[in-house]
């Protein structure tokens with residue numbers, strides 16, 4: 001232990017030296033005036049970004065800097081840690097966990113040691129090593145003294161049984177072999193990681209992001225990495241992981257936040273969400289757009305030159321309108337960009353007609369001038385607007401959802417009920433005030449593809465103001481961490497104005513709807529609708545993606561029942577699947593209870609095997625139905641009193657009676673999920689959909705029959721709810737328990 005501590009103390013000395021160096025270099029850059037050529041400014045900015053990144057990496061490495069070492073047959077000893085460090089002679093003293101030289105630390109098992117003869121896991125408190133354990137390899141493994149295929153079992157179990165904090169932590173020190181294979185899988189193509197609950201899909205996906213950025217920094221730093229999670233609470237749950245790994249350039253977002261300027265809410269009915277997610281909606285939007293491009297029955301009449309002495313009535317025949325439409329279609333431009341072709345065709349035909357009517361006295365220039373004048377005429381513009389209205393995506397969707405006729409015309413192959421699910425009493429055609437939902441976001445994005453930008457549209461002033469505020473915030477953070485008192489935040493921002501170098505690239509990317517990310521990671525991917533997949537494939541033109549999920553947990557009405565549903569259309573032949581098989585979260589006692597539920601989801605599915613026993617048998621408690629509210633409150637209150645610092649989730653069916661929910665929410669310590677402080681609260685009240693991806697020390701599932709009955713994928717919801725606990729599970733019910741939960745211990 002003393003030897004290890006001496007070594008690690010030296011490592012911290014090197015870390016300090018590196019920090020001092022990076023700070024000095026940064027200070028030197030700040031000391032220089034910001035003038036010079038664009039080129040030299042760019043070089044300085046690039047250097048500054050490099051040093052800032054290095055410093056944040058060095059700061060992130062402080063906690064648990066070194067966590068293991070391996071020895072190989074030739075006696076070489078290598079220490080593994082969060083970053084790479086070298087001594088004064090540039091000799092490596094610490095190997096970055098992402099480097100290929102660190103791979104054996106994670107991959108070696110007693111049966112397949114791969115040249116490793118010894119592996120030690122170090123556990124530290126602050127800067128001190130407080131414990132270590134050695135995995136058995138070689139002879140000792142053969143003698144049966146070890147034999148576990150788990151790497152660093154003691155450290156792993158200690159981390160798994162620790163009380164949950166409400167935030168996910170990193171697992172660099174205890175990554176298991178099957179997880180490491182996923183993390184280090186090649187960058188290209190689409191990697192699908194299927195795995196049951198608690199197999200580490202989320203945490204592995206995040207470590208993969210860090211690994212990919214480390215290994216392919218040049219390629220990925222240019223385009224950024226996007227991580228998609230199911231909702232804002234989940235993103236908050238995971239948002240510490242990558243910064244703790246020294247990565248701050250990954251963008252975390254949910255589908256509902258992927259369309260700039262809109263934040264989709266989760267207020268959709270399941271019926272509407274199912275229809276909006278249907279792949280046919282892409283065609284529906286095209287048809288709706290067609291429906292908004294009007295044509296006269298036979299003809300329209302417009303009057304031009306009203307303000308001049310030469311007022312004239314012009315008849316616009318249907319045939320002329322059709323020719324104008326055809327001209328716009330021929331341009332193959334998005335709708336808004338095609339309008340000039342329609343205008344050109346219309347105005348030139350009309351100008352020629354007027355010239356002809358005047359007996360051919362006009363030359364070509366006169367005709368062209370006349371056409372230009374026509375275009376400026378108010379009634380001509382109104383005509384163009386009727387034939388080919390300029391539209392924003394918001395306007396297109398508002399028009400569609402607000403008109404039964406348009407819905408009927410654009411959705412002939414949907415049922416009456418499906419069309420009715422989309423109909424809404426909206427405000428005016430500008431779409432202002434319409435609360436866009438998560439399921440609307442892929443439609444808005446699809447509409448934006450069809451329409452193209454409105455002519456003359458630039459970043460609105462509002463967005464500019466927001467960007468400025470953000471830059472200022474970022475500058476303040478930079479200065480707080482590394483500031484030297486020589487420059488203030490405003491000056492720092494103004495030095496970068498126009499060069500945008502202060503804001504991380506990936507963040508800027510998220511504000512640009514047309515940005516193509518270098519790699520996209522999708523978590524809880526089974527929840528995504530076909531329309532959401534279309535959106536994501538547009539954001540990832542290189543089709544370099546990591547998709548993690550569990551088909552047994554699909555709860556969304558338009559979610560997936562097979563991976564090929566989502567992937568064959570856009571990435572046929574370019575996706576590969578790997579499976580994670582060990583459940584690190586849920587103790588064996590709870591997993592046994594879920595067996596029947598999983599069979600009800602799909603008899604072909606197998607549950608991951610639990611890595612440990614929890615010792616607490618899952619229980620059920622029946623409360624009287626006619627006294628449900630008070631009895632439930634009393635039972636929950638008792639559970640809360642016994643928590644002893646642990647965190648608990650109460651999971652109920654969606655659409656539960658408000659009085660029951662309010663009754664529970666009023667109890668001491670209970671917070672509803674839509675409250676931003678929910679993750680820090682000791683007890684959270686939530687639906688299974690909201691609990692997706694999260695975990696708690698204890699879970700209470702109330703009225704499982706209602707969870708099952710709530711919607712078509714209710715059994716999947718029950719499976720999700722039951723598998724959120726790291727320690728204990730209780731079921732409280734007034735209705736009969738479903739047969740599939742027969743294994744619970746009645747209280």
Ligand SMILES: Nc1ncnc2c1ncn2[C@@H]1O[C@H](COP(=O)(O)OP(=O)(O)OP(=O)(O)O)[C@@H](O)[C@H]1O
Pocket residue numbers: 156159160168169171174175176179195196197198199200201202203204550553584585692693694695723
């Ligand atoms: N190798 C590991 N070392 C330590 N902890 C681990 C390891 N693998 C997974 N875990 C922990 O197990 C828990 C479950 O991981 P995670 O949430 O990533 O699983 P998941 O497969 O995404 O689950 P679900 O599908 O149920 O949401 C987390 O607390 C995670 O930190």
